[in-house]
Every structure is written in C-alpha cells, then in structure tokens.
Amino acid sequence: MTDPALAELAPEYVRRIAPYVPGKPVEELARELGLDPATIVKLASNENPRGPGARVRAAIAAAAGELARYPDGNGFALKTALAGRLGVPAAQVVLGNGSNDILELVSLAFLEPGDEAVYAQHAFAVYPLATQARGARGIEVPARDYGHDLAAMRAAISARTRVVFVANPNNPTGTWLPPADVRAFVASVPRDVVVVLDEAYNEYLEPHDRADSVSWIAAHPNLVVSRTFSKAYGLAALRVGYGVADATVADLLNRVRQPFNVNALAQAAAVAALADNAYVEESRALNREGLAQLCNGLDTLGIRYVRSHANFVLANVGEAGRINVALLRQGVIVRPVANYGLAQWLRITVGLPRENERFLAALSRAMAE
Numbered sequence: 001m002t003d004p005a006l007a008e009l010a011p012e013y014v015r016r017i018a019p020y021v022p023g024k025p026v027e028e029l030a031r032e033l034g035l036d037p038a039t040i041v042k043l044a045s046n047e048n049p050r051g052p053g054a055r056v057r058a059a060i061a062a063a064a065g066e067l068a069r070y071p072d073g074n075g076f077a078l079k080t081a082l083a084g085r086l087g088v089p090a091a092q093v094v095l096g097n098g099s100n101d102i103l104e105l106v107s108l109a110f111l112e113p114g115d116e117a118v119y120a121q122h123a124f125a126v127y128p129l130a131t132q133a134r135g136a137r138g139i140e141v142p143a144r145d146y147g148h149d150l151a152a153m154r155a156a157i158s159a160r161t162r163v164v165f166v167a168n169p170n171n172p173t174g175t176w177l178p179p180a181d182v183r184a185f186v187a188s189v190p191r192d193v194v195v196v197l198d199e200a201y202n203e204y205l206e207p208h209d210r211a212d213s214v215s216w217i218a219a220h221p222n223l224v225v226s227r228t229f230s231k232a233y234g235l236a237a238l239r240v241g242y243g244v245a246d247a248t249v250a251d252l253l254n255r256v257r258q259p260f261n262v263n264a265l266a267q268a269a270a271v272a273a274l275a276d277n278a279y280v281e282e283s284r285a286l287n288r289e290g291l292a293q294l295c296n297g298l299d300t301l302g303i304r305y306v307r308s309h310a311n312f313v314l315a316n317v318g319e320a321g322r323i324n325v326a327l328l329r330q331g332v333i334v335r336p337v338a339n340y341g342l343a344q345w346l347r348i349t350v351g352l353p354r355e356n357e358r359f360l361a362a363l364s365r366a367m368a369e
C-alpha cells in the first residue's frame, strides 16, 4: 500500500519524476514464463555480449580477496591509468559508479531549482531525470532525423541554462555527430554553461569517427567528457565510468560524490580492462559484423531503422507493444522505447551472431502473427 501523505514529504519536482525503466532482467522473464534462463536472449541494455575478457576476470578474482576493506576513495590506480591513456593530469579525472554517476554529479554540482538544462528529444533518459531531481527545468530540443539538432540546441540556451547534455553517439537512436560539428558547438556555448559530452559508446566508433574531445577541455574548461566501462569493456554489472574535466570542475564534481562511489572490484577490473586493447578491438569488430547482420535481417523483413554508430539499432516495427510481447513469449528481450517518444520503435542491442539470428527469426514470426 502506498501512502499519499508520505509522498507529499518530497518536493513536487521529485514526485513528478517518471522512474527510469531498465531492460527486463533475464531472470524476471524466466520466472514469468517458466523458462530456463539459459534459453533467453537479452538484447535490451546495450551490454557487450562477450562479457569481460580473461585478464579482467583474473583481476576481479584477485580483488575479491580484499572485500573487508573500503576501496581507494580516490581511485589512484584507475585514475593514473586513465590519465596516462588520455594525456591529462589525474586531477582532471573523476570516477563514477557508472558514467550515469557522472551525469548525476554534474546535475548535483551545477543545477538548482530555477535553472535550465538543455538536451535533445530522444536523447538518453537520464538527462531529464537528473535535471528534474534537482528541481531544474529540462528544455527538450526537437530532434533532426532522430539525432541532435546542434544549431537548435545552441539557440535553446538561455541566461538560465547551466548545463547542456550531448550524447555522441546517442542512445536510443544510435545517431552520431561529426567531431568538427561537436567542437564548433562546444566553442559556441557560453563559458558559464557546462557542456556534458556523453561518449558512452565511444569505443564502438571506428577510430576515424572518434572525437579527440578530451583535448578540447584545455580551450573549453566548461566541457565535461563522460565515458564508461559498461559498454565495449563489458563491465556493466560492476558500475564504473569516468568524467574528464578541467581540474576546477573535476574538484567540484568530487565534492558532491560519495566518498567511495566506485567499488574495489570495479576499480581493479577497469584497470585491467583499460590495458586490454585487443579485447576492445575484437569487441568493436564483432559489433560491426553483428550490426550488419541485424540491419541485413531488418532489410529482408522490410523494417525501417535508423543508421546506427553504436552497439544497438532502433527499428520501426509499427505495433511495437504487440511485437515486444510476441518477442518476449519467444524468450527474446529487446527494449521498447515509447518513453522516448518513439512508440512504434524497438531498440535492439547487437548480440552474438547466434543471438542476433534468434532475434531475427523471432521478429519474423512476431511480424507474421
């Protein structure tokens, strides 16, 4: 039983928050349908279907021997490794409990009631959530071809705007902005507005499509670049991501984070994952092939989709609610995206070849029903 009087204790802007809807867990569907979890295919949360590599598993096993102690609250080893890789001082790196944490830290540090945050229509759901949780006002800028309209986003920045969120590539649309356009946008934003460039899917881009966005921070100290170990590095369960910012901005973000926001297993795993370049390369190659497999299958079925630069594809299946239920009944979990204003669409994460095949066969049956 819920108690409306208790709910009144929270500010109105908190009560209005529509909770984040995650992908359906495998175990939940297995319970609902009485299925063996091993037979279920989950292509719903943009995870790396390979999971972490052998070196990372070994690092996690080693760190598991030290669970009685708090983790290093300053994440020395991981920050040092990231700083070395990115060519910035460690003081410019902020660790997060997933990159979601970085988005939250920015909103905590820079937004208060009355402020505005600008983001695109169909952009990652956490931007409006993090904005609303601070009592700030979200300004949603209509998308162009399902992607960010940077000129319109620039025009939407007002004297009240404190934060702008840009996802590149964007989830759930998979759209991508050329680095030169993003850089020009960052340069055009007033210095008293923080630009969060969310690059959660950066490692899935082909190297020539990637922006050297961290190097822009020197000229644009209002830029925060966020990245994650949840996607190409295969560590979604451990929750570890990072932000790179001007040292002053990083210091502010560190003030509002929990003292031990990244656990010890996550830190050890991330250090090992960062060192394993071959693993990330292989994951990108596997994703490229899997994405082509999914797109070819969708073409064959005559289903329209948005060209993706990430590890998922957004497909217009028409009756998305019905198709989703039909897929679930066949043990295939994908992500409905009606909450993104995309009622006819489903987002499908690229899986292993056999998982992609299972999805396409299930979709074909669902469309014929």
Ligand SMILES: Cc1ncc(COP(=O)(O)O)c(C=O)c1O
Pocket (backbone or CB within 6 Å): 045, 046, 097, 098, 099, 100, 101, 124, 167, 169, 170, 171, 198, 200, 227, 228, 229, 230, 236, 239, 240, 241
């Ligand atoms: C665009 C984007 N940013 C950030 C995140 C947050 O991921 P994590 O907190 O696992 O790093 C996601 C996760 O789906 C995402 O799609």
